[in-house]
Amino acid sequence: MLWEEIQSNPNYKDKTTLLILPELGRDGDINAANGFLNHRSGDTSCRNMWVLAMGAGVxxxxxxxxxxxxxxxxxxxxxxxxxxxxxxxxxxxxxxx
Structure with a gap:
């Protein structure tokens, strides 16, 4: 796991904060007619996301x-x-x- 690798390195151990998030801008429209799939509708799913934060002091x-x-x-x-x-x-x- 990435976090285990970070913690196994003395230069990063207990000094690193990791922010993990998905690609932004996905929407439910799979029509690629404009050549820019999944980044154009402006619907709620394009603006909602999650983030996982872990590390020193989080x-x-x-x-x-x-x-x-x-x-x-x-x-x-x-x-x-x-x-x-x-x-x-x-x-x-x-x-x-």
């Missing part, structure tokens, strides 16, 4: 509020020490230590 639990894909960039930026500036997303404070 508490167990679920986030019970709406989280948007732009929040992932803000969260990753904060984990890396990058200032968000005028970024649209909000960091997911629930997974930040």
């Amino acid at each position: 508490p167990a639990g679920e986030i019970e509020r709406p989280v948007f894909h732009v929040d992932l960039a803000a969260t990753a930026g904060e984990l890396l020490g990058i200032k968000a500036g005028e970024m649209t997303g909000r960091p997911m404070r629930e997974i930040l230590s």
Whole structure:
């Protein structure tokens, strides 16, 4: 498993946060007439997703509020020490230590 490999490396052990998420933008329309399959309808399934966060300082639990894909960039930026500036997303404070 990926997490076991991370934890077996002393350079990463207990210092790494892993964010796992699916490809974004899938929809239920399988008609590829526009040459861009599954990324065009704008329906709810294109905007909903899940994320698995694990690692150093990430508490167990679920986030019970709406989280948007732009929040992932803000969260990753904060984990890396990058200032968000005028970024649209909000960091997911629930997974930040």
